[in-house]
Amino acid sequence: MQNTKIQDQEGFKSVYFKIADIIMELVVPFQVEITSCLPSFRNFIVKDIQEPPLIKTKLSFSLPPENKKITKLLSDVSIVWGDRFLFEESSEHYIVSVQSENKDRRGTKMYSKKDFKESVIYMEEAELSVTSILSWVLMVAFGQAIIPYKAVLFHASVVVQGDKAYAFLGKSGTGKSTHSRLWIEYLEGVKLLNDDNPIVRIMEDGKIMIFGTPWSGKTPCYRNMRVELQALVRLSQASENKWKNVEGKEALVSVLPSCTAIRWNRFLFNQMVDSLEEIIRKVRVGQLLCLPDKDAAYLCSQKIINNK
Template sequence: MTKEYCFRIADFLLSVRMPDNMNVDRLLPSFRAFRSESPQEGERLFDCDVLPVGDALPVILSEELLETAENEMGLIRLYGRSEEYVLTLASHSGDVCHILQTDKAFTRLKAFIRMNRTEAGHALSSLLRIAYSQAILYHHAVSVHSAAVHDGTYAYLFMGKSGTGKSTHAALWREYIPGCGLLNDDNPTLRLAGNEVRAYGTPWSGKTPCYKQLSFPVAGIVRLQQAPHNKFHQENDTDAFIALYPGCSFLHKDPILHNRLCETLIRVVQSVRVGVLECRPDSEAVRLCHQELIKHT
């Protein structure tokens, strides 16, 4: 017997089905705040069947390797077939541990999870994050690698290469801007609603646990660059697009997803103040950034 669990993330409804003897809160603890008690309301972003396995994973045949990526869990490989994608998650030693099969629109998913692995729940969450970040591109939304804070009225996002101080800058905002709180520290969602861009908390927040079912209109997005001084540059049009593009999650080899991303980013930069902040990790950088971003709110 299986049991269905529904979650609402950035106002997208998604379904996860698994055997009823599996504990969803133990496997996906960061999803608790996003549980939906009214699964019949709204169209599903995707349906995912979780299929627990031991060491016998399904055999992948006739595949084309499209992309590889590495994270703290190991190596992720993306394979393409005529009608579907297959993602494999392997340990750093090369042992394939978990597999996700999906149609190319990321609406029907099967997750083969080796439940004898200690990271089984983390792996399932990671595979769901990848699928979610692709599926929302069809709905004028994008998952961005950034830290996001809010002041109770607006959200502010900080992007940049790993190690540039996104989390540090977000922490400084919470220290020096009254009423400022963390919305998400790694993977917030941006979604268009008419001419408004909203930022949403998600179940994925990197190393800082912050899983909030909250959203705010975005007052500004800043790309951080480490420097011995503090200087803010406003970016417009193409430059604003270029500032945001590297931090967006999408499959580079899928032209449809890429086009959807570009359409969404063009509308985002037309609606939201975008800047580059050359900065030190100090209170002056925070106050300069805040002052520049609230000019047009």
């Protein structure tokens, strides 16, 4: 067994997280208190691991290396960070940059290898207490690095009833969180698993499991648990409640926009699509035109649970 007790490593220490049964190592300056700067990760900390971590990240307060290599701008659009965001590619790395709201600070940069399994995050220590940027860039790296392990980071709200989970997909503002709340309010024995970024994974036995994560949007729901996924439902706002079963290509098109994989890395993107094709063969997929009312929750539950 590898000993993972926190020890001074020339001013750094290692902390380990287990998310979706995948171990990530985060190396941070020794003075950093993880539960203060990453409170949503508290339930995912592990003290001992049985094997080397699959994903390694390091946080440094030093200046990022001077970039003398040619980079290609891939994106400068971010819902979260607006025009303060850049995503670039060099011959060896993907580079994520987020400018600080404080003009006197240098902002944050993350250099990741092309498979995202190793990353270094450069930021000022003062940023840890005033922004969620560290959690966000860890999600970016983790969400890409897990793809070869048949795991996909979804943008979804997920509820659990009994031993099954149901994930609601859709564009931002569609009403995913509202629909989850309707299930919790009007249906018996329902609880929230995650309200923004769960992970769906194909396990070795072929079962499709969905996991809570440290990333749950504005809703503080950080459950370190896994549940068998029963259905994926894409929501659309409408003037009436109407259900449609979808399969094959139509099902893939329904779930693909809610999945996290950078389109510029064809290897990772194709692996994610392969996993999605297996997931939709084993998990029911539906489309729900809906109002934000209890009848929508009843209709959805009857279609995917009672198969009516």
